Amino acid sequence: MNQNEEKKRGISQKAWMIILLLFLLTVISNADKAIIGFASVSIMDELGLTAEQWGIVGSVFFLLYSVSAILGGSLADRFGTRIVIACMAAVWAVLQFSTIFVTSFTYLLVTRIILGAGEGPSYSLAMTAASKWLPKEKLGLGLTLVSIGGPLGVALTAPILMHLILSYGWRSAFIVTGIVGLIWIVFWLWLAKEKTDSENESSVEKNASNVSPSLPETKFSSVLLSKNFILIALCGFSTYWSFTIGLNWLPNYFENIRQLSEDQLKIVVSLPWVLITISQIVFSAISDRFYHKTQNVVKGRVFILGPVMLAGAASYFLGTIISSNFIAITLLSLGLTFGCITLVLGPAILVDLVSSQHQGKIQGWFMALTSLGGIVGPYVTGVLIENSSNPASGFHYSFQICALLLLIFGGLVWVAVRPKKFENTSNVLSTKEVQAK
Numbered sequence: 001m002n003q004n005e006e007k008k009r010g011i012s013q014k015a016w017m018i019i020l021l022l023f024l025l026t027v028i029s030n031a032d033k034a035i036i037g038f039a040s041v042s043i044m045d046e047l048g049l050t051a052e053q054w055g056i057v058g059s060v061f062f063l064l065y066s067v068s069a070i071l072g073g074s075l076a077d078r079f080g081t082r083i084v085i086a087c088m089a090a091v092w093a094v095l096q097f098s099t100i101f102v103t104s105f106t107y108l109l110v111t112r113i114i115l116g117a118g119e120g121p122s123y124s125l126a127m128t129a130a131s132k133w134l135p136k137e138k139l140g141l142g143l144t145l146v147s148i149g150g151p152l153g154v155a156l157t158a159p160i161l162m163h164l165i166l167s168y169g170w171r172s173a174f175i176v177t178g179i180v181g182l183i184w185i186v187f188w189l190w191l192a193k194e195k196t197d198s199e200n201e202s203s204v205e206k207n208a209s210n211v212s213p214s215l216p217e218t219k220f221s222s223v224l225l226s227k228n229f230i231l232i233a234l235c236g237f238s239t240y241w242s243f244t245i246g247l248n249w250l251p252n253y254f255e256n257i258r259q260l261s262e263d264q265l266k267i268v269v270s271l272p273w274v275l276i277t278i279s280q281i282v283f284s285a286i287s288d289r290f291y292h293k294t295q296n297v298v299k300g301r302v303f304i305l306g307p308v309m310l311a312g313a314a315s316y317f318l319g320t321i322i323s324s325n326f327i328a329i330t331l332l333s334l335g336l337t338f339g340c341i342t343l344v345l346g347p348a349i350l351v352d353l354v355s356s357q358h359q360g361k362i363q364g365w366f367m368a369l370t371s372l373g374g375i376v377g378p379y380v381t382g383v384l385i386e387n388s389s390n391p392a393s394g395f396h397y398s399f400q401i402c403a404l405l406l407l408i409f410g411g412l413v414w415v416a417v418r419p420k421k422f423e424n425t426s427n428v429l430s431t432k433e434v435q436a437k
Contacts, residue, residue: 015133021188022126022146025089027153028181029122031161032092032115033061033247034154035177038161038269039170040252046170047105051391055382058248060109062240062374064117069371072121073128073364081129082192084121089185091118096178100171123147124367127347128359144284147344151276154247158270166262220358224365228353228417235309235342235413236370238405241377242312242339245402246272248378249395250336257392258325272333276340283308284344297352297419305345306414309406312338316403320396332399339406346370353419377402 036043036057044054076084095115102108130146164173223229251269254260260268283304291300316335322328347363354362380401385394 012133017191018133019130019142019145021184021192022130023149024184025085025122025126025188026146026149027157028089028177028184029092029119030150030153031157032096032119032177032181034158035161035165035170035173036061036112037247037249037251038158039165039173040248041255042165042170043102043108047103047108049105050382051385051394052379052382053105054248054252055379055385057105057108057112058244058378058382059375061112061116062244062371063113065120065371065374066368068117068120069124069368070361070364072125073361076121076125076128077361081125082188085125085129086185086189088118088121088125089181089188091115093178093181093185096174096181099174120367120371121364123150123343124347124363128363131347131351131359143348144280144344148277148280150343151273151280151340153273155270155273155277158273159266162262162266162269220361223354223358223362226353226420228419229350229362229366231409231413231417232342232346232349233366233369235305235409236346236366237373238309238402238409239339239342239346240370240373241405242316242336242373242402243343244374244377245381245398246336249381249398250332253332253395254329257395258329260325268329271329272336275333275337279308279337280341280344283341284348287345287348297349298417301345301349301352302413302417305341305349306410308338308341309410309413312336312341313403313405313407313410316399316406320399320403335399335402335406339402342370349417373405 040054043049049057072084072088092115095111095118099108099111099115102111126146127143130143133142161173161176164176250272251265254268255265287301287304290304291297294300312335315331315338319328319331319335322331346366350362350366351359381394381398384397385391388394388397
C-alpha cells in the first residue's frame, strides 16, 4: 500500500521521458510562432505591408486554430495522442519550408492560416498527454515543465533566429526551424513508441477514481456551459490577446518605437520569454504547495491565478506611461509575463473541476476559446497603430487594452470560479443507484 501511494505521488521514468519530448514540442511550436514577429520589419519592408495588413497576418494565424484545437482533441481520443501529435508536427515542418517561397501578402496569409490550423491542437494535446502521467499533487509543476518549453524556447532561440534573420535573411530562420521539426518527429515516434494509449487511459481512470470520486459523469454540454469553464476560458482569451501581441508586435515596438540597436534587440526580445519561464515555474510551484496543503483548487490554484493576472494588468498600464526605455521594456515584459500564467494554471484548474471522461475535449475547447484572443488582438493592434496620430500612441493604446482585459477577466476568475462539489451530490447518488441496479 505504501509502495502504491509512492507510485501515485511520484513521477515515473517513462513519464519524465514523455514530459521531456512534450517540452521540446512546445519549444518548436513557439519558435515557429515567434519567427514571424522577429522577422516583422524585414517582411513588411520586402512585401510593402502596412501596420493594418501586418495585424491581419498576426490574426489569421488563429483563424482555424480554434476549430483544429477541438478537432485535434477528438482525433486524439479516437486514434491516440502519439499519432495525432506526429502528424501535427509534420504539418508545421512542411509549412515552415513553404514559407520561404512567400513573395506576396496573399501567399503569406495562406501559409499563416494553414500553420495556425496545424498548431491549434498542440498545447491542449501536450497538456492532456502530460496530465495523464502526473499525480494531482505534481500537476501544476508537471504541466509547467511542458508549458515553459514555449517561453523558454522563444528565449533560447530568439538570439539565434534574430542572428539568422539579420545576417542571412528572414527565410533562413524558417528553413532551420523546419529541419528541427522533422528531427523531433523522428525522436517522438521512436521514443514514445512503447507507451500505449490504453496504458494512459488506465492510469487516468485509476487516478480519477482514487483522487476525484466527487466528480460525477455529466453531459459535456453542461461542463462547456458552466460558469467556471466560461470564466477560465475568458481569462485564457485575455491571456492569448496579450501573448499574441507579444509574439507579433513587441519586437516591432522595441525596434521602431524604442529605437533599439541590433545588438540590444538580440537580448531584449528574449527578456519577456525568460521572465515567463521563471514566473511559470515559481507560481506553479507555489500553487502546487498550497494545493498539496489544502487539497482545495480555489486556495491552491484560483487564488494564485487571479492576483498574478492583475499584476500583469498593472505592469502593462505602467509600461505605457513611463518614458525610460529600460523601465518601460521591463514593465511591458512583466505584463506579458504575468498575463501568460493562465496557460499553466487554467488547464490545472480544469483537471480539478471537470471529470476525466471530458478532459481531452474540455482542454481542446479551452484552447479553442482562448485562442480567439489571438485572432482579435493582433488585428486590433494593427488598426490602432495605423489610425493613431503616431505609431507610439497606437502601441500604447493596445497595451492599455491588454491591461483592461487582464484586469476584468483575472478579477472575475479570482472572485467567481468555485467548484460545484455539493451541487453534484444528487448526480453522484443517481449514478450509484444505476450501478446498484
